[in-house]
Amino acid sequence: MKIVMISPNYDTRAWEDALWNENPDLEIEVYPEDTDRENTDFVLAWNPPKDVFDKYPNLKVVASMGAGIRHITKNKSLNAEVIVTKIEDEQLIEDLQYFVLTSVLNYCRNIPQYVLQQQQKNWNRVAYKQPKETRIGVLGLGNIGLPVAQILAKNNFKVSGWSNSEKEIESINTFAGEDGLSAFLKDLDVVVCLLPLTDDTEDILNEDLFSKMPKGAYLINVGRGAHLNESDLLEALETEQLSGAALDVFQDEPLPKDHPFWENEKITITPHTASVTNPASVANQITENYLRLKEGKELKHIISRKKGY
Amino acid sequence: MKIVMISPNYDTRAWEDALWNENPDLEIEVYPEDTDRENTDFVLAWNPPKDVFDKYPNLKVVASMGAGIRHITKNKSLNAEVIVTKIEDEQLIEDLQYFVLTSVLNYCRNIPQYVLQQQQKNWNRVAYKQPKETRIGVLGLGNIGLPVAQILAKNNFKVSGWSNSEKEIESINTFAGEDGLSAFLKDLDVVVCLLPLTDDTEDILNEDLFSKMPKGAYLINVGRGAHLNESDLLEALETEQLSGAALDVFQDEPLPKDHPFWENEKITITPHTASVTNPASVANQITENYLRLKEGKELKHIISRKKGY
Ligand SMILES: NC(=O)c1ccc[n+]([C@@H]2O[C@H](COP(=O)([O-])OP(=O)(O)OC[C@H]3O[C@@H](n4cnc5c(N)ncnc54)[C@H](OP(=O)(O)O)[C@@H]3O)[C@@H](O)[C@H]2O)c1
Numbered sequence: 001m002k003i004v005m006i007s008p009n010y011d012t013r014a015w016e017d018a019l020w021n022e023n024p025d026l027e028i029e030v031y032p033e034d035t036d037r038e039n040t041d042f043v044l045a046w047n048p049p050k051d052v053f054d055k056y057p058n059l060k061v062v063a064s065m066g067a068g069i070r071h072i073t074k075n076k077s078l079n080a081e082v083i084v085t086k087i088e089d090e091q092l093i094e095d096l097q098y099f100v101l102t103s104v105l106n107y108c109r110n111i112p113q114y115v116l117q118q119q120q121k122n123w124n125r126v127a128y129k130q131p132k133e134t135r136i137g138v139l140g141l142g143n144i145g146l147p148v149a150q151i152l153a154k155n156n157f158k159v160s161g162w163s164n165s166e167k168e169i170e171s172i173n174t175f176a177g178e179d180g181l182s183a184f185l186k187d188l189d190v191v192v193c194l195l196p197l198t199d200d201t202e203d204i205l206n207e208d209l210f211s212k213m214p215k216g217a218y219l220i221n222v223g224r225g226a227h228l229n230e231s232d233l234l235e236a237l238e239t240e241q242l243s244g245a246a247l248d249v250f251q252d253e254p255l256p257k258d259h260p261f262w263e264n265e266k267i268t269i270t271p272h273t274a275s276v277t278n279p280a281s282v283a284n285q286i287t288e289n290y291l292r293l294k295e296g297k298e299l300k301h302i303i304s305r306k307k308g309y
Numbered sequence: 310m311k312i313v314m315i316s317p318n319y320d321t322r323a324w325e326d327a328l329w330n331e332n333p334d335l336e337i338e339v340y341p342e343d344t345d346r347e348n349t350d351f352v353l354a355w356n357p358p359k360d361v362f363d364k365y366p367n368l369k370v371v372a373s374m375g376a377g378i379r380h381i382t383k384n385k386s387l388n389a390e391v392i393v394t395k396i397e398d399e400q401l402i403e404d405l406q407y408f409v410l411t412s413v414l415n416y417c418r419n420i421p422q423y424v425l426q427q428q429q430k431n432w433n434r435v436a437y438k439q440p441k442e443t444r445i446g447v448l449g450l451g452n453i454g455l456p457v458a459q460i461l462a463k464n465n466f467k468v469s470g471w472s473n474s475e476k477e478i479e480s481i482n483t484f485a486g487e488d489g490l491s492a493f494l495k496d497l498d499v500v501v502c503l504l505p506l507t508d509d510t511e512d513i514l515n516e517d518l519f520s521k522m523p524k525g526a527y528l529i530n531v532g533r534g535a536h537l538n539e540s541d542l543l544e545a546l547e548t549e550q551l552s553g554a555a556l557d558v559f560q561d562e563p564l565p566k567d568h569p570f571w572e573n574e575k576i577t578i579t580p581h582t583a584s585v586t587n588p589a590s591v592a593n594q595i596t597e598n599y600l601r602l603k604e605g606k607e608l609k610h611i612i613s614r615k616k617g618y
């Protein structure tokens with residue numbers, strides 16, 4: 001009855017408490033102080049170090065401590081047969097819904113610009129946009145992207161969405177695959193990235209994608225930092241192909257002090273705060289999956305190693 | 310067939326165009342260049358000058374160019390029998406709904422604080438609030454206040470409302486009158502003012518009201534500048550009785566350069582931009598009321614001179 005946590009540079013205490021709280025019989029060890037690696041079959045991980053899984057010859061499951069799993073799947077030491085699971089949390093979804101709604105309304109209402117104008121004591125009115133005239137495209141219609149698209153539609157925005165497979169969703173205009181991307185992008189005022197990070201989606205927010213949007217469109221990235229080509233964004237803001245961006249995730253986090261994003265007034269930075277997962281509210285997913293493994297049942301929230309999400 | 314516009318320091322051109330567009334037979338004159346005041350019965354006004362109505366002995370109707378009417382009713386030269394009408398506009402209501410939703414979400418998500426932190430290259434996470442744990446009270450449940458309360462409730466906020474008369478409204482906790490005010494205020498995280506400006510509501514956002522809210526509560530004023538006692542607000546921010554405020558309206562507009570609000574980081578200023586009325590979308594209310602007057606029918610959107618709203 002043991003779970004090993006592998007998450008260097010991470011305060012694991014809240015997770016330990018939450019797991020014990022769910023199941024007091026559970027033994028929890030934290031890498032690199034863990035023992036008896038021969039018999040470890042279940043690991044809970046965030047940013048596991050290079051080669052670390054070589055030390056666990058009988059590993060069966062690696063559970064991510066969050067919604068993202070690429071930090072695990074791209075680790076070359078992970079055997080192809082190991083099951084990888086992610087967190088799916090109602091609260092996380094709701095947090096993302098309201099974070100994106102906030103970002104989109106701030107785009108419509110120019111609030112970051114007014115905050116900066118206030119410092120100049122500048123009473124300058126800027127035209128606002130109404131939701132019903134604002135066309136938003138959501139990249140990724142998964143666990144999070146779909147409810148985000150739905151809350152935007154519920155608030156009168158004109159919403160489209162893009163996914164791998166074709167979908168039919170009420171009040172949302174859907175597009176699928178590489179072939180559907182240009183048609184999806186061509187009429188948008190705002191694009192919101194909620195894709196998972198995979199080989200196909202890494203660097204997807206690049207010059208080519210921006211050039212398919214109408215001039216002056218706006219970008220919101222709440223997926224992962226590696227979705228965005230950061231220098232292409234700076235270039236697109238410079239040429240006014242894009243009018244601005246709200247970014248919650250970055251290639252390097254915390255964003256380095258010398259990063260040009262900090263001083264760019266067209267960019268609104270939030271410190272990866274769209275949703276902060278509360279271990280207490282998701283620990284039961286981990287302990288339940290652990291028991292399922294022991295009982296030979298199918299685990300929940302398994303990702304496809306083949307698709308990478 | 311004549312309407313006289315009395316709105317000094319106001320570019321009347323868009324209104325003239327919009328009225329002509331609705332009714333090309335209509336003659337429109339602009340004060341002080343207007344003629345034959347003896348026979349003028351219908352005036353369209355915004356901030357009419359002191360004593361001006363003395364010049365119109367046969368005035369029957371003064372129509373406001375906006376939702377506010379006190380700039381008309383407090384004019385001592387206005388005869389008590391003159392009918393005063395206001396603008397009621399679906400678009401104005403929708404604009405106010407989304408403006409308040411934006412302000413409340415920014416309170417929850419600390420966006421103005423992040424914009425300021427960005428200037429310091431400061432990657433500092435601040436805890437956010439979820440809508441379902443945020444208690445918002447709307448002062449005024451009228452034409453605008455009620456739909457604002459409803460859109461907040463639809464987005465999971467815990468909403469209460471306060472009005473003169475008692476009401477029953479689905480998903481909204483209602484309170485009425487002076488007697489209900491303390492009970493209404495005592496559990497709120499955020500109070501939103503959408504009262505009309507009257508003798509009773511002038512200066513209502515004052516030390517006494519703030520002291521009835523929980524310590525650290527937040528204020529949003531989208532009513533009128535004269536609802537707020539500006540020095541009481543500064544004092545309440547200083548003592549941390551209030552944690553912050555978002556203000557769209559002010560005693561003096563544009564807000565004077567030397568006003569202490571500009572430099573207060575706990576205050577988010579927008580330049581009276583919650584809703585900007587588009588004459589083209591409301592001119593038909595004016596021309597319709599003009600025809601109703603001519604035909605002896607009851608006018609629309611009449612305010613009670615006795616209640617003052
Ligand atoms: N900023 C934050 O605080 C925060 C917090 C949590 C999560 N996130 C991020 O949110 C993102 C979404 O997570 P999720 O749980 O919603 O993922 P998910 O449930 O796996 O959904 C993925 C969606 O993206 C689509 N997709 C994947 N690859 C695609 C491709 N190559 N082309 C077109 N569509 C593709 C999928 O299409 P199909 O439906 O056709 O498969 C699916 O609709 C992740 O990047 C996660 O890291 C951010």
Ligand SMILES: NC(=O)c1ccc[n+]([C@@H]2O[C@H](COP(=O)([O-])OP(=O)(O)OC[C@H]3O[C@@H](n4cnc5c(N)ncnc54)[C@H](OP(=O)(O)O)[C@@H]3O)[C@@H](O)[C@H]2O)c1
Pocket residue numbers: 376377401405448449450451452453454471472473474475486487503504505506507509510531532533557558581582583584585618
């Ligand atoms: N910031 C902007 O850009 C902007 C734009 C448009 C309008 N506004 C402002 O929005 C405000 C609301 O306009 P509206 O059209 O919704 O007004 P309204 O329809 O006249 O509604 C007034 C509401 O306030 C309540 N009320 C009035 N006096 C009260 C008192 N002494 N105590 C308790 N409740 C009282 C009324 O109660 P009962 O229902 O019981 O009568 C009613 O619910 C106005 O101040 C207007 O100037 C601002």
